[in-house]
Amino acid sequence: MTLLHHGRAAPRLAALLVGLFAAALALATPVxxxxxxxxxxxxxxxxxxxxxxxxxxxxxxxxxxxxxxxxxxxxxxxxxxxxxxxxxxxxxxxxxxxxxxxxxxxxxxxxxxxxxxxxxxxxxxxxxxxxxxxxxxxxxxxxxxxxxxx
The missing domain is CATH 1.10.490.10 (Globins)
Structure with a gap:
């Protein structure tokens, strides 16, 4: 049983991961x-x-x-x-x-x-x-x- 497949934590975890990924991209992308x-x-x-x-x-x-x-x-x-x-x-x-x-x-x-x-x-x-x-x-x-x- 993983959080990604069961329970309410899955959507929140996915949203958190997407947010972290977007933030990392923003920091890595030069002006x-x-x-x-x-x-x-x-x-x-x-x-x-x-x-x-x-x-x-x-x-x-x-x-x-x-x-x-x-x-x-x-x-x-x-x-x-x-x-x-x-x-x-x-x-x-x-x-x-x-x-x-x-x-x-x-x-x-x-x-x-x-x-x-x-x-x-x-x-x-x-x-x-x-x-x-x-x-x-x-x-x-x-x-x-x-x-x-x-």
């Missing part, structure tokens, strides 16, 4: 992407974050060696375009897929995490609130699976 773009400071804010983030990466002894032969101006441009696009801005990312861009690099989790830390520090430097940082990171984090170990 609209357009707001994220604006919360990052629009295109200009994103460019500042990317420029500072890449500069930090290039100074980071843990990963700077990975960028020795990289066209830094192009990298900054592509990252700004990508961040603008995924945050709901008016940009269209026209660069290579993450798999293509990182093919043959055999990146490690530690390197991915170092880059993420450098960009988080760049957002802190630009006074981006922690909650806004997390919203952008939540959009970028799934890329780890497509770049690490390629």
């Amino acid at each position: 609209s992407a357009a707001n994220l773009f604006e919360d990052l400071g629009g295109k200009e804010g994103i460019v500042r974050i990317v420029n500072d983030g890449v500069d930090r990466v290039l100074a980071d002894s843990r990963i700077k060696g990975r960028f020795v032969d990289t066209d830094i101006k192009r990298l900054k441009s592509q990252l700004a375009e990508q961040f603008c696009h995924i945050s709901g801005g008016p940009c269209v990312y026209a660069g290579r897929s993450m798999e293509q861009a990182h093919a043959g690099l055999t990146l490690r989790n530690a390197e991915f995490n170092a880059l993420a830390e450098d960009f988080q520090a760049a957002m802190e430097q630009q006074n981006i609130p922690f909650t806004v940082q997390n919203r952008l990171i939540a959009l970028l984090a799934p890329m780890q699976r497509t770049v690490v170990g390629q």
Whole structure:
């Protein structure tokens, strides 16, 4: 005998579960992407974050060696375009897929995490609130699976 099949508790339990599920979805769903773009400071804010983030990466002894032969101006441009696009801005990312861009690099989790830390520090430097940082990171984090170990 279970509560879901007998007695008055079943409808209340079902309603409670539906309510909890809806609340969890509401908490997990980020504010609209357009707001994220604006919360990052629009295109200009994103460019500042990317420029500072890449500069930090290039100074980071843990990963700077990975960028020795990289066209830094192009990298900054592509990252700004990508961040603008995924945050709901008016940009269209026209660069290579993450798999293509990182093919043959055999990146490690530690390197991915170092880059993420450098960009988080760049957002802190630009006074981006922690909650806004997390919203952008939540959009970028799934890329780890497509770049690490390629």
